[in-house]
Amino acid sequence: MVSVKVEFLGGLDVIFGKQRTHKLNVPSNSGEEVTVGTLIDYIVEKMIKNAGDKCVFIENDSVRPGILTLINDTDWELEGEKEYVLEDGDIVSFTSTLHGG
Amino acid sequence: MDTEIAALKAENESLKQQLREQGQLPMSLEEFKRYGRQMIVQETGGVEGQIKLKNSRVLVIGAGGLGCPCLPYLAGAGVGQIGIVDNDVVETSNLHRQVLHNSSKVGVLKCESAKDVLVKLNPHIKVDTFPVRLDYSNACRIFQGYDVVLDCTDTPLTRYLVSDVAVNLGLTVVSASGLGFEGQLSILNFKNVGPCYRCFFPVPPPPNSVSSCQEGGVIGPCIGLVGVMMAVETLKIILDSYTLDNFKPFLMQYSGFPAQSLRTFKMRGRQATCLACGENPSITRDSIERGHIDYELFCGKRDYNVCLPHERMTVDEFQKSFLKTAELNHILLDVRPRHHYDISHLPNTFNLTVKELRDMDGDMSQLKREIPTVGAQSEVLVLCRHGNDSQLATRILKDQFHLKNVRDVKGGLFKYIDEINPAIPKY
Numbered sequence: 447m448v449s450v451k452v453e454f455l456g457g458l459d460v461i462f463g464k465q466r467t468h469k470l471n472v473p474s475n476s477g478e479e480v481t482v483g484t485l486i487d488y489i490v491e492k493m494i495k496n497a498g499d500k501c502v503f504i505e506n507d508s509v510r511p512g513i514l515t516l517i518n519d520t521d522w523e524l525e526g527e528k529e530y531v532l533e534d535g536d537i538v539s540f541t542s543t544l545h546g547g
Numbered sequence: 548m549d550t551e552i553a554a555l556k557a558e559n560e561s562l563k564q565q566l567r568e569q570g571q572l573p574m575s576l577e578e579f580k581r582y583g584r585q586m587i588v589q590e591t592g593g594v595e596g597q598i599k600l601k602n603s604r605v606l607v608i609g610a611g612g613l614g615c616p617c618l619p620y621l622a623g624a625g626v627g628q629i630g631i632v633d634n635d636v637v638e639t640s641n642l643h644r645q646v647l648h649n650s651s652k653v654g655v656l657k658c659e660s661a662k663d664v665l666v667k668l669n670p671h672i673k674v675d676t677f678p679v680r681l682d683y684s685n686a687c688r689i690f691q692g693y694d695v696v697l698d699c700t701d702t703p704l705t706r707y708l709v710s711d712v713a714v715n716l717g718l719t720v721v722s723a724s725g726l727g728f729e730g731q732l733s734i735l736n737f738k739n740v741g742p743c744y745r746c747f748f749p750v751p752p753p754p755n756s757v758s759s760c761q762e763g764g765v766i767g768p769c770i771g772l773v774g775v776m777m778a779v780e781t782l783k784i785i786l787d788s789y790t791l792d793n794f795k796p797f798l799m800q801y802s803g804f805p806a807q808s809l810r811t812f813k814m815r816g817r818q819a820t821c822l823a824c825g826e827n828p829s830i831t832r833d834s835i836e837r838g839h840i841d842y843e844l845f846c847g848k849r850d851y852n853v854c855l856p857h858e859r860m861t862v863d864e865f866q867k868s869f870l871k872t873a874e875l876n877h878i879l880l881d882v883r884p885r886h887h888y889d890i891s892h893l894p895n896t897f898n899l900t901v902k903e904l905r906d907m908d909g910d911m912s913q914l915k916r917e918i919p920t921v922g923a924q925s926e927v928l929v930l931c932r933h934g935n936d937s938q939l940a941t942r943i944l945k946d947q948f949h950l951k952n953v954r955d956v957k958g959g960l961f962k963y964i965d966e967i968n969p970a971i972p973k974y
């Protein structure tokens with residue numbers, strides 16, 4: 447179990463009851479470490495209430511193109527992406543890219 | 548007489564002296580006065596920095612919600628040459644955020660309207676206008692001759708194009724976007740070493756996830772703030788405040804609500820696998836200019852044309868056959884978002900969005916809860932703002948709820964307002 451803060455920015459909060467930040471206790475699968483991959487599965491299974499909304503967040507088993515994932519304000523690409531092992535107090539942010547000008 | 552001549556000679560000499568001294572100055576005395584307040588901020592590098600600004604050439608693509616607040620600061624700061632690319636004309640619905648334009652400029656090209664203001668603001672600068680839509684065939688030609696490019700555009704397609712062309716011409720891009728009360732800003736291809744747009748987003752977002760300002764709405768000062776931040780970043784690039792040593796890729800995220808916040812995310816560097824700036828780039832100037840990079844195919848398009856001709860009707864037919872008839876034996880369904888519907892709507896209409904209909908999964912009892920009179924044989928007329936969502940809703944009602952007589956109104960409420968009833972508020 448790890449307790450983290452998750453944020454949905456850039457309009458993504460629309461599929462999470464319009465709530466931008468959530469405090470979560472993410473359980474580990476059979477005592478393993480909790481990774482960002484585990485967190486994403488948890489979000490898809492437990493937090494997206496409406497099955498039709500899943501495609502807004504996930505595509506081909508990963509975060510949908512156009513959504514940036516940040517771990518403690520750092521691009522997850524620099525942190526090991528799904529393999530990153532979460533620690534208590536980590537902040538994971540998902541932000542949809544904006545296109546308006 | 549002699550004394551008068553002597554006085555004139557002395558005056559002449561003093562004027563010549565002034566001219567000689569001014570000739571050695573890097574800019575006019577008026578410019579010293581004009582830029583004084585920024586030159587005395589040490590970070591600008593004083594006169595030397597001011598000369599960098601004077602010699603700099605900045606291309607701004609889009610004179611809208613981002614370009615408008617950004618441009619006057621660049622002009623005011625003394626950026627010597629400013630290019631503006633925009634083929635749109637000013638519309639009333641732009642004015643709440645596109646503050647360079649004004650009500651008397653409605654119908655005027657945005658690039659010309661902006662130029663008008665800028666040359667009055669600072670007569671020492673040169674402003675070029677390009678009243679064209681940026682595309683693969685003209686982008687390289689337009690970008691050439693500029694040092695920094697500002698991406699103030701509004702679609703993923705142009706964002707990929709701007710980035711690809713800038714990479715190939717070695718230009719740094721200040722890229723920003725905004726929607727609703729949020730905005731994002733980044734520096735791309737910094738000195739041809741930093742990451743480009745494709746490094747961040749190798750795969751474009753699905754077209755149905757992309758929202759425009761027209762569709763999603765936008766708060767003027769929120770996108771305006773991001774535009775002003777673009778000007779700050781541009782000045783820092785020109786003044787060499789960013790160097791190859793100290794530049795770290797970043798993305799700033801601004802939010803105006805609930806509490807205003809500005810975050811700076813640390814971003815990945817240039818990607819070796821990037822098709823534009825990586826080790827084996829396939830996106831070259833040649834392939835762009837020949838049209839071999841199909842941006843439209845790459846970014847995709849939303850397919851709204853999902854109804855057959857007999858499933859649609861014109862606003863005229865809508866008016867004559869349904870709105871004028873006294874008895875209501877048909878159902879009018881407006882599928883715009885609730886807060887749009889609340890601004891203005893036709894009488895005797897139901898309001899359910901495409902998403903709400905989709906979420907019912909074809910369950911008639913749920914639909915009946917919202918529209919008690921609905922049945923398989925009901926005559927249902929669907930309308931939205933422009934006639935796109937109404938087609939999607941028509942498909943759902945026919946295919947999932949198995950309603951037999953559903954049709955959508957072509958061109959939606961706005962076309963109805965334009966052609967039949969201009970007394971209804973259009974927003």
